Amino acid sequence: MKIGIIGYGLRAGYVFAQMKELFPETELAAITDPRQQELAQTVGEETRFYDTPEQMLNREKLDGIIIGTRCNLHTDLAIRMLPAGIPIFLEKPVATTIEDLMRLKHAYENSRTEVVVSFPLRNTxxxxxxxxxxxxxxxxxxxxxxxxxxxxxxxxxxxxxxxxxxxxxxxxxxxxxxxxxxxxxxxxxxxxxxxxxxxxxxxxxxxxxxxxxxxxxxxxxxxxxxxxxxxxxxxxxxxxxxxxxxxxxxxxxxxxxxxxxxxxxxxxxxxxxxxxxxxxxxxxxxxxxxxxxxxxxxxxxxxxxxxxxxxxxAEDGHSGGDSALIRNFVDVIRGEDKSRTPLxxxxxxxxxxxxxxxxxxxxxxxxxxxx
Ligand SMILES: NC(=O)c1ccc[n+]([C@@H]2O[C@H](COP(=O)([O-])OP(=O)(O)OC[C@H]3O[C@@H](n4cnc5c(N)ncnc54)[C@H](O)[C@@H]3O)[C@@H](O)[C@H]2O)c1
Structure with missing residues:
Protein backbone atom coordinates (compact mmCIF):
# COMPACT_ATOMS: atom_id res chain seq x y z
CA MET A 1 0.00 0.00 0.00
CA LYS A 2 1.81 3.07 -1.27
CA ILE A 3 0.83 6.26 0.53
CA GLY A 4 1.61 9.84 -0.52
CA ILE A 5 1.38 12.53 2.16
CA ILE A 6 0.76 16.21 1.47
CA GLY A 7 1.75 18.13 4.60
CA TYR A 8 3.75 15.70 6.75
CA GLY A 9 3.39 17.53 10.07
CA LEU A 10 2.45 16.38 13.56
CA ARG A 11 -0.98 15.05 12.71
CA ALA A 12 -0.18 13.33 9.38
CA GLY A 13 3.00 11.89 10.92
CA TYR A 14 0.95 10.43 13.76
CA VAL A 15 -1.74 9.07 11.44
CA PHE A 16 0.85 7.45 9.19
CA ALA A 17 2.77 5.95 12.14
CA GLN A 18 -0.43 4.37 13.41
CA MET A 19 -1.28 3.13 9.93
CA LYS A 20 2.15 1.48 9.66
CA GLU A 21 1.71 -0.15 13.06
CA LEU A 22 -1.72 -1.54 12.20
CA PHE A 23 -0.78 -2.45 8.61
CA PRO A 24 3.00 -3.09 8.35
CA GLU A 25 2.71 -3.46 4.55
CA THR A 26 2.03 0.31 4.34
CA GLU A 27 4.78 2.25 2.60
CA LEU A 28 5.47 5.98 2.88
CA ALA A 29 6.17 6.30 -0.84
CA ALA A 30 6.20 10.07 -1.19
CA ILE A 31 5.87 13.39 0.61
CA THR A 32 4.96 16.84 -0.70
CA ASP A 33 5.96 19.37 1.94
CA PRO A 34 8.06 22.55 1.82
CA ARG A 35 10.08 21.21 4.80
CA GLN A 36 11.77 18.63 2.56
CA GLN A 37 15.28 18.97 3.92
CA GLU A 38 14.22 18.73 7.55
CA LEU A 39 11.89 15.80 6.92
CA ALA A 40 14.47 13.88 4.90
CA GLN A 41 16.38 13.43 8.19
CA THR A 42 13.41 11.72 9.85
CA VAL A 43 11.92 9.40 7.20
CA GLY A 44 13.51 6.43 5.45
CA GLU A 45 15.55 6.69 2.23
CA GLU A 46 12.81 4.97 0.25
CA THR A 47 10.52 8.02 0.60
CA ARG A 48 10.68 10.45 -2.35
CA PHE A 49 10.01 14.17 -2.01
CA TYR A 50 8.13 16.45 -4.40
CA ASP A 51 7.62 20.18 -4.74
CA THR A 52 3.99 19.91 -5.80
CA PRO A 53 1.27 17.29 -5.32
CA GLU A 54 0.79 17.16 -9.10
CA GLN A 55 4.43 16.09 -9.60
CA MET A 56 3.92 13.46 -6.90
CA LEU A 57 0.79 12.13 -8.64
CA ASN A 58 2.49 12.01 -12.05
CA ARG A 59 5.56 10.12 -10.91
CA GLU A 60 4.14 7.77 -8.28
CA LYS A 61 1.61 4.98 -8.39
CA LEU A 62 -0.17 5.78 -5.15
CA ASP A 63 -2.90 3.75 -3.45
CA GLY A 64 -3.88 6.48 -0.99
CA ILE A 65 -3.26 10.16 -0.27
CA ILE A 66 -3.21 11.82 3.15
CA ILE A 67 -3.77 15.60 3.25
CA GLY A 68 -2.44 16.87 6.58
CA THR A 69 -1.49 20.50 6.02
CA ARG A 70 -2.76 23.33 8.18
CA CYS A 71 -6.47 24.02 7.88
CA ASN A 72 -6.59 26.81 5.27
CA LEU A 73 -4.92 24.61 2.61
CA HIS A 74 -7.16 21.53 2.93
CA THR A 75 -9.77 22.64 0.39
CA ASP A 76 -7.41 23.65 -2.37
CA LEU A 77 -5.30 20.52 -2.09
CA ALA A 78 -8.34 18.25 -1.96
CA ILE A 79 -9.77 19.90 -5.10
CA ARG A 80 -6.46 19.33 -6.90
CA MET A 81 -6.30 15.66 -5.86
CA LEU A 82 -9.95 14.61 -6.32
CA PRO A 83 -9.78 14.09 -10.13
CA ALA A 84 -7.09 11.39 -9.72
CA GLY A 85 -9.68 9.06 -8.15
CA ILE A 86 -7.26 7.84 -5.46
CA PRO A 87 -8.80 7.49 -1.95
CA ILE A 88 -8.03 10.55 0.19
CA PHE A 89 -7.70 10.85 3.96
CA LEU A 90 -8.56 14.51 4.53
CA GLU A 91 -7.86 16.38 7.74
CA LYS A 92 -10.55 18.53 9.30
CA PRO A 93 -11.85 21.16 8.89
CA VAL A 94 -12.47 20.43 5.22
CA ALA A 95 -12.87 24.17 4.51
CA THR A 96 -12.34 27.41 6.44
CA THR A 97 -14.57 29.75 4.40
CA ILE A 98 -17.99 29.41 2.76
CA GLU A 99 -16.40 30.09 -0.64
CA ASP A 100 -13.94 27.21 -0.16
CA LEU A 101 -16.72 24.98 1.11
CA MET A 102 -18.78 25.56 -2.03
CA ARG A 103 -15.77 25.00 -4.31
CA LEU A 104 -14.98 21.72 -2.56
CA LYS A 105 -18.60 20.55 -2.68
CA HIS A 106 -18.73 21.22 -6.42
CA ALA A 107 -15.42 19.44 -7.11
CA TYR A 108 -16.46 16.44 -5.01
CA GLU A 109 -19.82 16.12 -6.74
CA ASN A 110 -17.97 15.99 -10.06
CA SER A 111 -15.66 13.21 -8.91
CA ARG A 112 -16.17 9.64 -7.71
CA THR A 113 -13.29 9.71 -5.27
CA GLU A 114 -13.77 8.24 -1.79
CA VAL A 115 -12.76 10.67 0.95
CA VAL A 116 -12.29 9.66 4.58
CA VAL A 117 -12.69 12.82 6.66
CA SER A 118 -10.60 12.74 9.83
CA PHE A 119 -13.44 12.62 12.39
CA PRO A 120 -12.23 10.26 15.12
CA LEU A 121 -15.01 10.96 17.63
CA ARG A 122 -17.92 9.32 15.84
CA ASN A 123 -15.63 6.30 15.36
CA THR A 124 -14.85 5.84 19.04
CA ALA A 314 -3.86 -0.07 24.08
CA GLU A 315 -3.31 0.95 20.43
CA ASP A 316 -6.17 3.43 20.54
CA GLY A 317 -5.31 7.11 20.18
CA HIS A 318 -8.08 9.70 20.36
CA SER A 319 -10.19 7.39 22.53
CA GLY A 320 -10.12 4.66 19.90
CA GLY A 321 -11.32 6.83 17.03
CA ASP A 322 -8.07 7.18 15.11
CA SER A 323 -7.45 3.45 14.73
CA ALA A 324 -11.04 2.96 13.49
CA LEU A 325 -10.57 5.84 11.00
CA ILE A 326 -7.34 4.33 9.70
CA ARG A 327 -8.82 0.84 9.40
CA ASN A 328 -11.66 2.35 7.39
CA PHE A 329 -9.21 4.23 5.14
CA VAL A 330 -7.33 0.98 4.46
CA ASP A 331 -10.60 -0.86 3.72
CA VAL A 332 -11.51 1.94 1.28
CA ILE A 333 -8.10 1.63 -0.42
CA ARG A 334 -8.62 -2.14 -0.76
CA GLY A 335 -12.11 -1.58 -2.16
CA GLU A 336 -13.63 -3.50 0.78
CA ASP A 337 -15.70 -0.67 2.28
CA LYS A 338 -17.03 2.83 1.70
CA SER A 339 -15.89 5.81 3.73
CA ARG A 340 -17.59 5.86 7.16
CA THR A 341 -16.86 9.60 7.42
CA PRO A 342 -17.58 10.71 3.85
CA LEU A 343 -16.95 14.19 2.54
N1 LIG B 1 -8.63 15.09 13.23
C1 LIG B 1 -8.04 15.41 14.35
O1 LIG B 1 -8.44 14.97 15.39
C2 LIG B 1 -6.87 16.36 14.32
C3 LIG B 1 -5.97 16.42 15.39
C4 LIG B 1 -4.89 17.30 15.30
C5 LIG B 1 -4.76 18.12 14.19
N2 LIG B 1 -5.67 18.05 13.17
C6 LIG B 1 -5.55 18.90 11.97
O2 LIG B 1 -4.38 18.54 11.31
C7 LIG B 1 -3.90 19.65 10.56
C8 LIG B 1 -2.39 19.76 10.69
O3 LIG B 1 -2.04 20.04 12.03
P1 LIG B 1 -0.54 19.79 12.52
O4 LIG B 1 -0.53 20.07 13.97
O5 LIG B 1 -0.05 18.49 12.01
O6 LIG B 1 0.24 20.98 11.75
P2 LIG B 1 1.79 21.02 11.36
O7 LIG B 1 2.14 22.44 11.22
O8 LIG B 1 2.57 20.16 12.29
O9 LIG B 1 1.83 20.30 9.93
C9 LIG B 1 1.52 20.93 8.72
C10 LIG B 1 2.52 20.46 7.66
O10 LIG B 1 2.12 21.01 6.39
C11 LIG B 1 3.29 21.44 5.71
N3 LIG B 1 2.93 22.40 4.66
C12 LIG B 1 2.81 23.75 4.73
N4 LIG B 1 2.47 24.26 3.52
C13 LIG B 1 2.33 23.21 2.68
C14 LIG B 1 1.99 23.09 1.31
N5 LIG B 1 1.67 24.16 0.56
N6 LIG B 1 1.96 21.85 0.76
C15 LIG B 1 2.26 20.74 1.49
N7 LIG B 1 2.60 20.81 2.80
C16 LIG B 1 2.61 22.02 3.39
C17 LIG B 1 4.16 21.99 6.81
O11 LIG B 1 5.51 22.11 6.42
C18 LIG B 1 3.94 20.96 7.91
O12 LIG B 1 4.85 19.88 7.78
C19 LIG B 1 -4.67 20.86 11.04
O13 LIG B 1 -5.59 21.25 10.04
C20 LIG B 1 -5.41 20.39 12.27
O14 LIG B 1 -6.67 21.00 12.44
C21 LIG B 1 -6.71 17.18 13.24
Whole structure:
Protein backbone atom coordinates (compact mmCIF):
# COMPACT_ATOMS: atom_id res chain seq x y z
CA MET A 1 0.00 0.00 0.00
CA LYS A 2 1.81 3.07 -1.27
CA ILE A 3 0.83 6.26 0.53
CA GLY A 4 1.61 9.84 -0.52
CA ILE A 5 1.38 12.53 2.16
CA ILE A 6 0.76 16.21 1.47
CA GLY A 7 1.75 18.13 4.60
CA TYR A 8 3.75 15.70 6.75
CA GLY A 9 3.39 17.53 10.07
CA LEU A 10 2.45 16.38 13.56
CA ARG A 11 -0.98 15.05 12.71
CA ALA A 12 -0.18 13.33 9.38
CA GLY A 13 3.00 11.89 10.92
CA TYR A 14 0.95 10.43 13.76
CA VAL A 15 -1.74 9.07 11.44
CA PHE A 16 0.85 7.45 9.19
CA ALA A 17 2.77 5.95 12.14
CA GLN A 18 -0.43 4.37 13.41
CA MET A 19 -1.28 3.13 9.93
CA LYS A 20 2.15 1.48 9.66
CA GLU A 21 1.71 -0.15 13.06
CA LEU A 22 -1.72 -1.54 12.20
CA PHE A 23 -0.78 -2.45 8.61
CA PRO A 24 3.00 -3.09 8.35
CA GLU A 25 2.71 -3.46 4.55
CA THR A 26 2.03 0.31 4.34
CA GLU A 27 4.78 2.25 2.60
CA LEU A 28 5.47 5.98 2.88
CA ALA A 29 6.17 6.30 -0.84
CA ALA A 30 6.20 10.07 -1.19
CA ILE A 31 5.87 13.39 0.61
CA THR A 32 4.96 16.84 -0.70
CA ASP A 33 5.96 19.37 1.94
CA PRO A 34 8.06 22.55 1.82
CA ARG A 35 10.08 21.21 4.80
CA GLN A 36 11.77 18.63 2.56
CA GLN A 37 15.28 18.97 3.92
CA GLU A 38 14.22 18.73 7.55
CA LEU A 39 11.89 15.80 6.92
CA ALA A 40 14.47 13.88 4.90
CA GLN A 41 16.38 13.43 8.19
CA THR A 42 13.41 11.72 9.85
CA VAL A 43 11.92 9.40 7.20
CA GLY A 44 13.51 6.43 5.45
CA GLU A 45 15.55 6.69 2.23
CA GLU A 46 12.81 4.97 0.25
CA THR A 47 10.52 8.02 0.60
CA ARG A 48 10.68 10.45 -2.35
CA PHE A 49 10.01 14.17 -2.01
CA TYR A 50 8.13 16.45 -4.40
CA ASP A 51 7.62 20.18 -4.74
CA THR A 52 3.99 19.91 -5.80
CA PRO A 53 1.27 17.29 -5.32
CA GLU A 54 0.79 17.16 -9.10
CA GLN A 55 4.43 16.09 -9.60
CA MET A 56 3.92 13.46 -6.90
CA LEU A 57 0.79 12.13 -8.64
CA ASN A 58 2.49 12.01 -12.05
CA ARG A 59 5.56 10.12 -10.91
CA GLU A 60 4.14 7.77 -8.28
CA LYS A 61 1.61 4.98 -8.39
CA LEU A 62 -0.17 5.78 -5.15
CA ASP A 63 -2.90 3.75 -3.45
CA GLY A 64 -3.88 6.48 -0.99
CA ILE A 65 -3.26 10.16 -0.27
CA ILE A 66 -3.21 11.82 3.15
CA ILE A 67 -3.77 15.60 3.25
CA GLY A 68 -2.44 16.87 6.58
CA THR A 69 -1.49 20.50 6.02
CA ARG A 70 -2.76 23.33 8.18
CA CYS A 71 -6.47 24.02 7.88
CA ASN A 72 -6.59 26.81 5.27
CA LEU A 73 -4.92 24.61 2.61
CA HIS A 74 -7.16 21.53 2.93
CA THR A 75 -9.77 22.64 0.39
CA ASP A 76 -7.41 23.65 -2.37
CA LEU A 77 -5.30 20.52 -2.09
CA ALA A 78 -8.34 18.25 -1.96
CA ILE A 79 -9.77 19.90 -5.10
CA ARG A 80 -6.46 19.33 -6.90
CA MET A 81 -6.30 15.66 -5.86
CA LEU A 82 -9.95 14.61 -6.32
CA PRO A 83 -9.78 14.09 -10.13
CA ALA A 84 -7.09 11.39 -9.72
CA GLY A 85 -9.68 9.06 -8.15
CA ILE A 86 -7.26 7.84 -5.46
CA PRO A 87 -8.80 7.49 -1.95
CA ILE A 88 -8.03 10.55 0.19
CA PHE A 89 -7.70 10.85 3.96
CA LEU A 90 -8.56 14.51 4.53
CA GLU A 91 -7.86 16.38 7.74
CA LYS A 92 -10.55 18.53 9.30
CA PRO A 93 -11.85 21.16 8.89
CA VAL A 94 -12.47 20.43 5.22
CA ALA A 95 -12.87 24.17 4.51
CA THR A 96 -12.34 27.41 6.44
CA THR A 97 -14.57 29.75 4.40
CA ILE A 98 -17.99 29.41 2.76
CA GLU A 99 -16.40 30.09 -0.64
CA ASP A 100 -13.94 27.21 -0.16
CA LEU A 101 -16.72 24.98 1.11
CA MET A 102 -18.78 25.56 -2.03
CA ARG A 103 -15.77 25.00 -4.31
CA LEU A 104 -14.98 21.72 -2.56
CA LYS A 105 -18.60 20.55 -2.68
CA HIS A 106 -18.73 21.22 -6.42
CA ALA A 107 -15.42 19.44 -7.11
CA TYR A 108 -16.46 16.44 -5.01
CA GLU A 109 -19.82 16.12 -6.74
CA ASN A 110 -17.97 15.99 -10.06
CA SER A 111 -15.66 13.21 -8.91
CA ARG A 112 -16.17 9.64 -7.71
CA THR A 113 -13.29 9.71 -5.27
CA GLU A 114 -13.77 8.24 -1.79
CA VAL A 115 -12.76 10.67 0.95
CA VAL A 116 -12.29 9.66 4.58
CA VAL A 117 -12.69 12.82 6.66
CA SER A 118 -10.60 12.74 9.83
CA PHE A 119 -13.44 12.62 12.39
CA PRO A 120 -12.23 10.26 15.12
CA LEU A 121 -15.01 10.96 17.63
CA ARG A 122 -17.92 9.32 15.84
CA ASN A 123 -15.63 6.30 15.36
CA THR A 124 -14.85 5.84 19.04
CA UNK A 125 -16.06 2.72 20.89
CA UNK A 126 -17.81 5.10 23.31
CA UNK A 127 -20.01 6.64 20.60
CA UNK A 128 -20.63 3.27 18.94
CA UNK A 129 -21.91 1.97 22.30
CA UNK A 130 -24.01 5.12 22.87
CA UNK A 131 -25.66 4.56 19.50
CA UNK A 132 -26.32 0.91 20.35
CA UNK A 133 -27.89 1.77 23.72
CA UNK A 134 -30.15 4.34 22.08
CA UNK A 135 -31.20 1.89 19.39
CA UNK A 136 -32.32 -0.49 22.18
CA UNK A 137 -34.95 2.13 23.06
CA UNK A 138 -33.69 2.76 26.61
CA UNK A 139 -34.30 6.52 26.52
CA UNK A 140 -36.72 6.70 23.58
CA UNK A 141 -36.06 9.03 20.67
CA UNK A 142 -33.48 11.69 21.48
CA UNK A 143 -35.48 14.89 21.93
CA UNK A 144 -32.82 17.17 23.44
CA UNK A 145 -28.99 17.24 23.38
CA UNK A 146 -26.79 19.07 25.91
CA UNK A 147 -23.17 18.77 24.73
CA UNK A 148 -20.04 20.16 26.35
CA UNK A 149 -16.39 20.43 25.42
CA UNK A 150 -14.11 21.96 28.04
CA UNK A 151 -10.66 21.75 26.44
CA UNK A 152 -8.10 21.33 29.25
CA UNK A 153 -5.29 21.57 26.67
CA UNK A 154 -6.76 24.80 25.27
CA UNK A 155 -3.33 26.49 25.35
CA UNK A 156 -2.80 24.90 21.92
CA UNK A 157 -5.09 27.53 20.43
CA UNK A 158 -3.27 30.56 21.88
CA UNK A 159 0.42 29.59 22.02
CA UNK A 160 1.18 28.35 18.51
CA UNK A 161 0.03 28.64 14.89
CA UNK A 162 -3.58 27.82 15.80
CA UNK A 163 -3.81 31.33 17.34
CA UNK A 164 -3.97 32.73 13.77
CA UNK A 165 -7.62 32.70 12.72
CA UNK A 166 -6.62 33.26 9.10
CA UNK A 167 -5.20 29.71 9.16
CA UNK A 168 -7.91 28.01 11.23
CA UNK A 169 -11.16 29.87 10.53
CA UNK A 170 -11.86 30.16 14.29
CA UNK A 171 -12.50 27.65 17.03
CA UNK A 172 -15.92 26.32 16.03
CA UNK A 173 -14.14 24.86 12.98
CA UNK A 174 -11.37 23.50 15.20
CA UNK A 175 -13.41 21.76 17.87
CA UNK A 176 -17.15 21.93 17.22
CA UNK A 177 -16.69 20.37 13.79
CA UNK A 178 -16.05 17.06 15.61
CA UNK A 179 -18.85 17.54 18.15
CA UNK A 180 -21.47 18.65 15.62
CA UNK A 181 -20.50 15.61 13.58
CA UNK A 182 -21.00 13.11 16.40
CA UNK A 183 -24.33 14.73 17.36
CA UNK A 184 -25.49 14.44 13.73
CA UNK A 185 -24.29 10.85 13.70
CA UNK A 186 -26.02 9.81 16.95
CA UNK A 187 -29.34 11.47 16.26
CA UNK A 188 -29.41 10.73 12.53
CA UNK A 189 -31.13 14.10 12.10
CA UNK A 190 -30.35 17.01 9.80
CA UNK A 191 -29.57 20.34 11.46
CA UNK A 192 -31.64 23.20 10.05
CA UNK A 193 -30.92 26.39 12.03
CA UNK A 194 -28.09 27.61 14.22
CA UNK A 195 -27.42 30.57 16.44
CA UNK A 196 -24.20 31.10 18.35
CA UNK A 197 -22.19 33.38 20.57
CA UNK A 198 -18.49 33.53 21.37
CA UNK A 199 -16.40 35.56 23.78
CA UNK A 200 -12.80 36.43 24.51
CA UNK A 201 -12.55 37.04 28.23
CA UNK A 202 -9.22 35.50 29.26
CA UNK A 203 -6.72 35.13 26.42
CA UNK A 204 -6.29 38.77 25.52
CA UNK A 205 -4.08 41.50 26.95
CA UNK A 206 -1.56 44.20 26.43
CA UNK A 207 1.67 42.23 26.12
CA UNK A 208 3.48 43.23 22.95
CA UNK A 209 2.61 41.45 19.72
CA UNK A 210 4.98 38.59 18.91
CA UNK A 211 6.21 38.21 22.52
CA UNK A 212 7.70 34.77 23.24
CA UNK A 213 7.18 33.26 26.73
CA UNK A 214 10.91 32.86 27.51
CA UNK A 215 11.45 36.60 26.80
CA UNK A 216 8.70 37.70 29.23
CA UNK A 217 9.39 38.91 32.77
CA UNK A 218 6.53 36.66 33.99
CA UNK A 219 7.97 33.52 32.40
CA UNK A 220 8.51 31.80 35.77
CA UNK A 221 5.27 32.89 37.44
CA UNK A 222 2.59 32.98 34.71
CA UNK A 223 0.35 29.86 35.03
CA UNK A 224 -0.05 29.79 31.24
CA UNK A 225 3.67 30.18 30.46
CA UNK A 226 5.21 27.67 28.08
CA UNK A 227 7.10 26.32 31.11
CA UNK A 228 3.79 24.88 32.33
CA UNK A 229 1.58 24.66 29.24
CA UNK A 230 3.73 22.80 26.70
CA UNK A 231 1.85 23.88 23.58
CA UNK A 232 4.06 26.58 22.06
CA UNK A 233 5.92 29.66 23.14
CA UNK A 234 3.85 32.62 21.88
CA UNK A 235 2.34 34.77 24.63
CA UNK A 236 -1.39 34.13 25.08
CA UNK A 237 -1.91 37.56 26.71
CA UNK A 238 -0.44 39.54 23.83
CA UNK A 239 -2.18 42.09 21.61
CA UNK A 240 -1.97 39.70 18.65
CA UNK A 241 -3.50 36.66 20.41
CA UNK A 242 -6.30 35.46 18.12
CA UNK A 243 -9.34 33.22 18.73
CA UNK A 244 -12.28 33.41 21.11
CA UNK A 245 -11.79 31.51 24.38
CA UNK A 246 -15.36 30.22 24.75
CA UNK A 247 -18.28 29.72 22.42
CA UNK A 248 -21.77 28.24 22.43
CA UNK A 249 -24.32 27.28 19.82
CA UNK A 250 -28.00 26.39 19.72
CA UNK A 251 -28.98 24.09 16.87
CA UNK A 252 -32.44 23.20 15.66
CA UNK A 253 -32.92 19.87 13.85
CA UNK A 254 -35.51 18.83 11.30
CA UNK A 255 -37.82 17.13 13.86
CA UNK A 256 -37.89 20.30 15.96
CA UNK A 257 -35.43 18.77 18.47
CA UNK A 258 -32.69 21.16 19.56
CA UNK A 259 -29.12 20.79 20.79
CA UNK A 260 -27.06 23.11 22.92
CA UNK A 261 -23.27 22.87 22.55
CA UNK A 262 -20.70 24.81 24.49
CA UNK A 263 -16.88 24.83 24.28
CA UNK A 264 -14.33 26.41 26.59
CA UNK A 265 -10.57 26.85 26.24
CA UNK A 266 -9.45 28.00 29.71
CA UNK A 267 -10.70 25.03 31.78
CA UNK A 268 -7.63 23.13 33.01
CA UNK A 269 -6.63 19.79 34.51
CA UNK A 270 -9.53 17.72 35.89
CA UNK A 271 -12.02 20.37 34.70
CA UNK A 272 -11.64 18.92 31.17
CA UNK A 273 -14.92 17.48 29.86
CA UNK A 274 -16.07 16.23 26.50
CA UNK A 275 -19.39 14.55 26.12
CA UNK A 276 -23.11 15.06 26.22
CA UNK A 277 -26.44 14.39 27.86
CA UNK A 278 -29.07 13.00 25.53
CA UNK A 279 -32.63 13.23 26.76
CA UNK A 280 -35.60 11.24 25.55
CA UNK A 281 -39.04 10.84 27.09
CA UNK A 282 -38.07 7.50 28.70
CA UNK A 283 -34.64 8.38 30.01
CA UNK A 284 -31.42 10.36 29.96
CA UNK A 285 -28.11 9.02 28.70
CA UNK A 286 -24.85 10.80 29.49
CA UNK A 287 -21.29 10.06 28.44
CA UNK A 288 -17.83 11.58 28.68
CA UNK A 289 -14.67 10.65 26.82
CA UNK A 290 -12.46 11.49 29.81
CA UNK A 291 -14.18 8.96 32.08
CA UNK A 292 -15.05 6.59 29.20
CA UNK A 293 -18.33 5.93 30.98
CA UNK A 294 -21.96 5.91 29.87
CA UNK A 295 -24.70 6.42 32.46
CA UNK A 296 -28.36 5.79 31.66
CA UNK A 297 -31.02 7.24 33.97
CA UNK A 298 -34.53 5.82 33.58
CA UNK A 299 -37.21 8.51 33.95
CA UNK A 300 -40.15 6.39 35.02
CA UNK A 301 -38.77 3.21 36.62
CA UNK A 302 -37.55 2.99 40.23
CA UNK A 303 -34.11 1.56 39.52
CA UNK A 304 -30.52 2.66 39.85
CA UNK A 305 -28.89 4.37 36.86
CA UNK A 306 -27.11 1.88 34.59
CA UNK A 307 -23.35 2.49 34.40
CA UNK A 308 -21.37 1.17 31.44
CA UNK A 309 -17.55 1.39 31.40
CA UNK A 310 -16.25 1.35 27.85
CA UNK A 311 -12.75 -0.13 27.60
CA UNK A 312 -10.21 0.73 24.92
CA UNK A 313 -7.42 -1.24 23.28
CA ALA A 314 -3.86 -0.07 24.08
CA GLU A 315 -3.31 0.95 20.43
CA ASP A 316 -6.17 3.43 20.54
CA GLY A 317 -5.31 7.11 20.18
CA HIS A 318 -8.08 9.70 20.36
CA SER A 319 -10.19 7.39 22.53
CA GLY A 320 -10.12 4.66 19.90
CA GLY A 321 -11.32 6.83 17.03
CA ASP A 322 -8.07 7.18 15.11
CA SER A 323 -7.45 3.45 14.73
CA ALA A 324 -11.04 2.96 13.49
CA LEU A 325 -10.57 5.84 11.00
CA ILE A 326 -7.34 4.33 9.70
CA ARG A 327 -8.82 0.84 9.40
CA ASN A 328 -11.66 2.35 7.39
CA PHE A 329 -9.21 4.23 5.14
CA VAL A 330 -7.33 0.98 4.46
CA ASP A 331 -10.60 -0.86 3.72
CA VAL A 332 -11.51 1.94 1.28
CA ILE A 333 -8.10 1.63 -0.42
CA ARG A 334 -8.62 -2.14 -0.76
CA GLY A 335 -12.11 -1.58 -2.16
CA GLU A 336 -13.63 -3.50 0.78
CA ASP A 337 -15.70 -0.67 2.28
CA LYS A 338 -17.03 2.83 1.70
CA SER A 339 -15.89 5.81 3.73
CA ARG A 340 -17.59 5.86 7.16
CA THR A 341 -16.86 9.60 7.42
CA PRO A 342 -17.58 10.71 3.85
CA LEU A 343 -16.95 14.19 2.54
CA UNK A 344 -20.68 15.00 2.52
CA UNK A 345 -20.57 14.83 6.32
CA UNK A 346 -17.30 16.76 6.58
CA UNK A 347 -18.82 19.48 4.41
CA UNK A 348 -22.04 19.60 6.42
CA UNK A 349 -20.28 19.85 9.76
CA UNK A 350 -17.98 22.60 8.41
CA UNK A 351 -21.08 24.38 7.10
CA UNK A 352 -22.59 24.27 10.61
CA UNK A 353 -19.38 25.74 12.08
CA UNK A 354 -19.15 28.48 9.46
CA UNK A 355 -22.80 29.38 10.07
CA UNK A 356 -22.18 29.37 13.85
CA UNK A 357 -19.32 31.82 13.33
CA UNK A 358 -21.47 33.96 11.02
CA UNK A 359 -24.26 33.92 13.58
CA UNK A 360 -21.94 35.00 16.39
CA UNK A 361 -20.42 37.75 14.24
CA UNK A 362 -23.77 39.13 13.07
CA UNK A 363 -26.00 38.29 16.05
CA UNK A 364 -28.48 36.49 13.82
CA UNK A 365 -30.04 33.05 13.39
CA UNK A 366 -28.51 31.32 10.36
CA UNK A 367 -30.14 28.66 8.17
CA UNK A 368 -27.87 25.63 7.72
CA UNK A 369 -28.12 25.32 3.98
CA UNK A 370 -25.75 25.64 1.07
CA UNK A 371 -27.91 28.31 -0.62
N1 LIG B 1 -8.63 15.09 13.23
C1 LIG B 1 -8.04 15.41 14.35
O1 LIG B 1 -8.44 14.97 15.39
C2 LIG B 1 -6.87 16.36 14.32
C3 LIG B 1 -5.97 16.42 15.39
C4 LIG B 1 -4.89 17.30 15.30
C5 LIG B 1 -4.76 18.12 14.19
N2 LIG B 1 -5.67 18.05 13.17
C6 LIG B 1 -5.55 18.90 11.97
O2 LIG B 1 -4.38 18.54 11.31
C7 LIG B 1 -3.90 19.65 10.56
C8 LIG B 1 -2.39 19.76 10.69
O3 LIG B 1 -2.04 20.04 12.03
P1 LIG B 1 -0.54 19.79 12.52
O4 LIG B 1 -0.53 20.07 13.97
O5 LIG B 1 -0.05 18.49 12.01
O6 LIG B 1 0.24 20.98 11.75
P2 LIG B 1 1.79 21.02 11.36
O7 LIG B 1 2.14 22.44 11.22
O8 LIG B 1 2.57 20.16 12.29
O9 LIG B 1 1.83 20.30 9.93
C9 LIG B 1 1.52 20.93 8.72
C10 LIG B 1 2.52 20.46 7.66
O10 LIG B 1 2.12 21.01 6.39
C11 LIG B 1 3.29 21.44 5.71
N3 LIG B 1 2.93 22.40 4.66
C12 LIG B 1 2.81 23.75 4.73
N4 LIG B 1 2.47 24.26 3.52
C13 LIG B 1 2.33 23.21 2.68
C14 LIG B 1 1.99 23.09 1.31
N5 LIG B 1 1.67 24.16 0.56
N6 LIG B 1 1.96 21.85 0.76
C15 LIG B 1 2.26 20.74 1.49
N7 LIG B 1 2.60 20.81 2.80
C16 LIG B 1 2.61 22.02 3.39
C17 LIG B 1 4.16 21.99 6.81
O11 LIG B 1 5.51 22.11 6.42
C18 LIG B 1 3.94 20.96 7.91
O12 LIG B 1 4.85 19.88 7.78
C19 LIG B 1 -4.67 20.86 11.04
O13 LIG B 1 -5.59 21.25 10.04
C20 LIG B 1 -5.41 20.39 12.27
O14 LIG B 1 -6.67 21.00 12.44
C21 LIG B 1 -6.71 17.18 13.24
Missing amino acids: PLIKRVKEEISLGKIGKVEHVQAINNVYYGGVYFHNWYRDEALTGGLFLQKATHDFDYINYITGEKARWITAMKSKQVFKGTKEAGLECPDCNEYNTCPESSLIQPYGTKCCFAEDTGNEDSGSALIEYESGMHAVYTQNFFARKAAGRRGARLLGFKGTLEFDWYTSEIVIYPHHEDKEPERIAVTLA EEGLFSALMCLKATASANTRTFQPISYE
